[in-house]
Amino acid sequence: MAWALCKRCGCPISWPARRGHRLKDYKCPKCGGELRRATHDEAAEAMAKHGGFYDYYVDRWISRCDYEELERKRKEIFQKILKGGVIIIK
DSSP states (O other): OEEEEETTTOOEEEEOOSTTOOGGGOOOTTTOOOEEEEOHHHHHHHHHHHTEEEETTTTEEEEHHHHHHHHHHHHHHHHHHHTTOOOOOO
C-alpha cells in the first residue's frame, strides 16, 4: 500500500503501488485533483483533518474509526507473532 495526497484539497488516498500502476493515472475522488506521493505520517495527519481516506483497493471511503480499529487488530496480531503465539488465518 502506498499513500498519496491530493495537491488541491489535501485528501489522503491509498493506492496500489505495484507494477503497472502509476500515481499519475489516479485522481482525487473528491475534487478530481492531481495526486502527490506522501508518507504514512503525512497521510495520518490528513486523515485526522478529513475524517478518513479513500482506498483505491476497495474503491470506497474508509472512516478514521474503521482504520484505527484495523490498525489495532494488526498490532495485536503482530505482538502475538513476536511473542511466539500461533495465528490461524481464515
